[in-house]
Amino acid sequence: MSRIGNNPIVIPEGVTVDIQENLITVKGKLGELSQPYSDVNFKNNDGIINVINPSKTKDSNAKHGLYRALVNNMVEGVSKGFTKELELVGVGYRATNQAQLLDLSLGYSHNIVFNIAPEVKVETISAKGKNPRIKLTSHDKQLIGFVAAKIRSFRKPEPYKGKGVRFVGEEIRRKAGKSA
Numbered sequence: 457m458s459r460i461g462n463n464p465i466v467i468p469e470g471v472t473v474d475i476q477e478n479l480i481t482v483k484g485k486l487g488e489l490s491q492p493y494s495d496v497n498f499k500n501n502d503g504i505i506n507v508i509n510p511s512k513t514k515d516s517n518a519k520h521g522l523y524r525a526l527v528n529n530m531v532e533g534v535s536k537g538f539t540k541e542l543e544l545v546g547v548g549y550r551a552t553n554q555a556q557l558l559d560l561s562l563g564y565s566h567n568i569v570f571n572i573a574p575e576v577k578v579e580t581i582s583a584k585g586k587n588p589r590i591k592l593t594s595h596d597k598q599l600i601g602f603v604a605a606k607i608r609s610f611r612k613p614e615p616y617k618g619k620g621v622r623f624v625g626e627e628i629r630r631k632a633g634k635s636a
Contacts, residue, residue: 461496461520465505465528468535473527475500480527484534486595487575491526495519498527533595540604542590546611546619551580551588558590562611562621570610576603589624 467473474481475498481490495516497508505527509520532538544551550561558578560568572578575596581589590607594600604623613620615631622628 459521461507461509461524463524465507465524465531467503467505467531471531471535473500473505473531475505480530482527482530482534484531484595486534486537489530489534489596491523491530493519493523496523529597533597537593537595538597538600540592540600541624542592542604542607543622543624544588544590545613545622549588549611549619549621550582551590552582553578553580553590558607560607560610563619568610570607572603573599576600 471482471484474483478494479490479492480498481488495509495511495513496519497510499506499508507520507524507527509516544560544562546563548561548563552559556572556574556576556578558570558572558580560570562568572592576592576594576599579591579593581591592600592604594603608621608623611620613622613626613628615629616633618628618630
């Protein structure tokens with residue numbers, strides 16, 4: 457039995473939810489998201505959505521909490537939005553953007569030019585004496601997580617000096633170097 461799946465989803469002001477047979481669509485001030493679903497049912501009661509698990513099979517039990525979390529993230533995304541910040545740690549590591557093109561200088565022989573999806577807004581922050589930062593904002597939590605993970609994969613933080621692209625606030629497990 458899913459504890460997450462039993463929690464109700466409260467719909468804030470200005471958000472509309474359209475439940476069809478196998479598709480749920482959420483519209484808000486920041487955008488519109490839709491998600492296909494199966495093995496569960498949704499019930500809308502005056503601004504509160506409940507996820508109902510009709511059959512207690514192993515597959516539907518697994519999807520009960522999953523679809524509740526996905527729809528909750530959709531509702532939160534179209535009303536508030538999501539933000540992820542990445543930090544470039546290393547000498548000479550730089551990031552600039554022109555509209556949706558992100559230009560990264562990460563110590564390779566060439567710059568990495570990454571085209572970011574139009575649903576994600578990108579902003580680069582460079583201050584003297586601080587590590588460059590990349591700020592991503594979007595209404596789609598899955599997409600922003602995918603884009604942030606892809607940027608991080610260009611130069612993952614290494615355990616000896618801690619250089620690389622990391623999330624702001626991420627703790628890197630450091631290793632000791634050679635002992636003399």
